Amino acid sequence: MKATTAAGGGFVGYGPGEKPRWEEYSKCIHCGLCLNACPTYRELGLEMDSPRGRIHQMIQVDRGRLAVAESFVRHIDLCLDCRSCETACPSGVEYGRLVEAARGQIQEYYRRPAAFRLLQRFFLCQILPHPSRLEKLGKLLRFYQRSGAERVVLASGLLKLLPRHVAALAPLAPRMEKPFFTERLGAVVPAEGPRRYRVGFLAGCIASLAFARLNEATVRVLARNGCEVVIPAGQGCCGALQVHSGLRERARELALRNIRVFEDGGFDAIVTNAAGCGSVLKEYPQLFEHEQQAHYTAAQAFSKRMRDVTEFLDEIGLNSSFGRLERRVTYQDSCHLLHAQRIRSAPRNLMAHVPGINLIELKESEICCGSAGIYNVLHPEMASRLLQSKMKRVDESEADWIVTANPGCLLQLSAGVRASSRPERRVMHVIELLDEAYECNSASGRRI
Numbered sequence: 001m002k003a004t005t006a007a008g009g010g011f012v013g014y015g016p017g018e019k020p021r022w023e024e025y026s027k028c029i030h031c032g033l034c035l036n037a038c039p040t041y042r043e044l045g046l047e048m049d050s051p052r053g054r055i056h057q058m059i060q061v062d063r064g065r066l067a068v069a070e071s072f073v074r075h076i077d078l079c080l081d082c083r084s085c086e087t088a089c090p091s092g093v094e095y096g097r098l099v100e101a102a103r104g105q106i107q108e109y110y111r112r113p114a115a116f117r118l119l120q121r122f123f124l125c126q127i128l129p130h131p132s133r134l135e136k137l138g139k140l141l142r143f144y145q146r147s148g149a150e151r152v153v154l155a156s157g158l159l160k161l162l163p164r165h166v167a168a169l170a171p172l173a174p175r176m177e178k179p180f181f182t183e184r185l186g187a188v189v190p191a192e193g194p195r196r197y198r199v200g201f202l203a204g205c206i207a208s209l210a211f212a213r214l215n216e217a218t219v220r221v222l223a224r225n226g227c228e229v230v231i232p233a234g235q236g237c238c239g240a241l242q243v244h245s246g247l248r249e250r251a252r253e254l255a256l257r258n259i260r261v262f263e264d265g266g267f268d269a270i271v272t273n274a275a276g277c278g279s280v281l282k283e284y285p286q287l288f289e290h291e292q293q294a295h296y297t298a299a300q301a302f303s304k305r306m307r308d309v310t311e312f313l314d315e316i317g318l319n320s321s322f323g324r325l326e327r328r329v330t331y332q333d334s335c336h337l338l339h340a341q342r343i344r345s346a347p348r349n350l351m352a353h354v355p356g357i358n359l360i361e362l363k364e365s366e367i368c369c370g371s372a373g374i375y376n377v378l379h380p381e382m383a384s385r386l387l388q389s390k391m392k393r394v395d396e397s398e399a400d401w402i403v404t405a406n407p408g409c410l411l412q413l414s415a416g417v418r419a420s421s422r423p424e425r426r427v428m429h430v431i432e433l434l435d436e437a438y439e440c441n442s443a444s445g446r447r448i
């Protein structure tokens with residue numbers, strides 16, 4: 001159905017371009033088995049904020065019975081794109097594709113509030129895709145965080161004068177590290193011992209500034225497992241946040257840049273430590289289904305070699321010369337590792353190799369912690385409710401360390417720990433745990 005202007009504003013029917021496809025939404029048999037897997041439905045109990053309800057609304061728009069207007073946009077926006085519903089669905093509905101296409105339509109044909117558009121244009125279009133601008137902003141932020149200015153601003157209440165979405169960024173802004181991992185672009189790190197694999201490392205955009213130590217640990221762990229690690233210059237933002245926001249054209253540009261940078265490296269695998277990035281990197285071909293065949297073919301070749309670092313290490317057989325870490329540990333599944341990439345056992349298998357680790361299964365570890373890219377900035381109330389539920393489960397586990405597999409989850413869980421009764425609890429990536437266990441061994445028996 002062609003889009004027409006609705007009486008109350010917005011459009012009835014989808015406009016030209018990518019949209020939720022009949023081939024996909026017609027697989028939904030409305031059984032409702034996804035409802036209890038959906039974080040927003042669990043919190044609100046509203047059908048309109050469930051996967052089935054959202055799919056129903058998408059169908060109604062396609063049939064010309066509902067407008068792409070405020071109500072539709074609100075329910076689609078409140079979705080975390082966590083894809084827990086995909087895991088629960090017996091009919092194989094690829095819900096992520098549907099919601100991302102719906103957001104593409106919203107992006108094209110619905111006028112959002114000015115503050116939202118400003119934030120989106122500035123952050124997702126003008127900063128993230130441009131490594132030099134991002135690095136300059138990172139340096140400014142680092143100065144602001146380390147000079148004491150941040151403390152003064154937070155204490156002064158000045159932030160209340162800013163638009164809500166901008167003010168919400170302040171306490172959630174990741175800590176900038178020194179040095180940035182961008183210094184390592186272009187480096188080739190040799191394997192420890194005989195070279196078994198040659199891997200390309202995709203370092204991430206914000207991760208290169210705020211998770212530089214995690215990236216260094218990833219390189220060390222790969223090298224200890226016989227990998228020569230190449231960190232190609234010219235790589236950049238993977239486009240995940242743009243895909244999740246419906247900015248598909250911008251995401252295609254970013255995808256093509258990464259595909260070109262990695263295509264001639266002779267890599268056995270291209271590796272990331274960010275589950276949210278990894279799922280989009282593996283799904284690059286979806287961005288080019290209606291584009292030039294050459295781009296689609298190149299995207300397929302790229303995504304075939306793409307691996308999450310936990311998946312890759314589990315596949316190649318882990319070097320388990322670890323020292324002992326006597327710790328009670330729990331693991332929060334990152335949604336885009338578990339539900340989008342269907343990787344559940346790899347991180348658990350890796351941790352099981354470390355002597356002394358007591359891995360306690362976290363109840364509802366498959367439910368989102370509320371991070372979901374920039375969701376916690378755009379929907380702070382829902383994100384906070386989800387985080388509170390998560391922290392209750394963490395408390396029940398009595399774990400000393402919370403381990404996960406995605407930088408966004410690390411930030412969200414760290415915020416939860418800071419606000420909890422046990423702020424000394426550590427939050428870490430699986431790779432950081434392995435790195436510490438290797439280090440513990442090489443420090444001849446030193447215990448952490």
Ligand code: SF4
Nearest residue numbers: 038079080082083085
């Ligand atoms: S992606 Fe997550 S939040 Fe969105 S409908 Fe599915 S389960 Fe619910």
Ligand code: SF4
Nearest residue numbers: 028029031032034089
């Ligand atoms: S589980 Fe799948 S088929 Fe059933 S209502 Fe949810 S999306 Fe539709």
